[in-house]
Amino acid sequence: MIDSSRPANPIAARARARMIEHLRKLGIRDETVLDAMNRIPRHAFVEEALASRAYEDTALPLGFQQTISQPFVVARMLELLAAGGRALGKTLEVGTGCGYQAAVLSCLSSDVYTMERIAKLLDRARSNLRPLRLPNVRLKHGDGNLGLPEVAPFDTIILAAAASKVPEALLKQLARGGRMVMPLGTSSQVILMIEHGATGGFKETRLDAVRFVPLLAGTE
Template sequence: MIDAARSASLSASRARGRMIEHLRKLKIGDEAVLDAMNRVPRHAFVEEALASRAYEDTALPLGFQQTISQPFVVARMLELLVAGGRPLGKTLEVGTGCGYQAAVLSCMASDVYSMERIAKLLDRARANLRPLKIPNIRLKHGDGSLGLPEIAPFDTIILAAAGNAVPPALLKQLAPGGRMVMPLGSTHQVILLIEHGLNGGFKETRLDAVRFVPLLPGTE
């Protein structure tokens, strides 16, 4: 049993290494981002039947009409947030899903507050994260578009679901000098980077085409 477990761990490590090399070929060059993604066992966050596909560069279903994001998209969004050597600092994630991205964020952020509107999916994320014993992640059940005003401001905000507009509550919770990244749109979605100027005002930059589940209001 020990040899089998060691073999499985080694196999996952090799698969993760291949994923990182694939991301390098796609021009993901931030070493902190690559290191964070290399440290998190993505296979631990997907259904057992899909574990063999965990390190493919593709989104995978989680149930509840949700998906775990494609590794390249996770890396791309993180790279935008830390460009120029900027630290993530205190981070709000909207859309916990299975907990994978929160785990990656925890390797780079001082604190991660992750919100999920689907209670049963949040329970699954807690179960996935528990064995990793990550001290700086806090999971919250709630409407992510409303954020966490009692904990704001946040240095970084990242959304894992696409809105048709930027949630006003999240803009208010973004600290001066902070960055927010989110998928924007319905039929045609793009990555939107929002930078909050130190003297006020927001700069928006529209980037890569992506495909995410929609950002929905309320909880269930």
């Protein structure tokens, strides 16, 4: 649960409300997703010098050749995962980055396991998340291509970096009836949604064109 005892920033709250209205105009309709994004202070996850731009609909640099994703893309991917009133359940996020999307996921999921391959970036995410006091978010330093087999299966898997192909290990960790959404491709990327049938088999749907940093192997 988000710590409601922290003092509100009225300027940021107004900017966040404008961001939510912008997302509605772009076609985001899932009010649970919009409410989750309205609850999370995106400005707390970017460098202080960029805080005034936190609620613009654009990706922003984090260092380490990584970015915080564009709000519309975050909303779009989460809306796909929640389509049909589906609960996200136990969620694996690959690519913690600054921790922003993990915080949003905490409002939609029963449990969030988030992985980051860059240790110093994971430390920053942990610092960003600590004031929110989110008991259902667990951070892990590791190679996201491998997932977390020790706590699988996951009802939901979301990737915040683009893979050239679907990681086989993640498919094996997706629960029956589960959904995975990820950017797929190298020079040209699209959102790929994978649905694991209740009786087995996978259905793939290719959607919007996107631009993400590449999903890399290993850790640093």
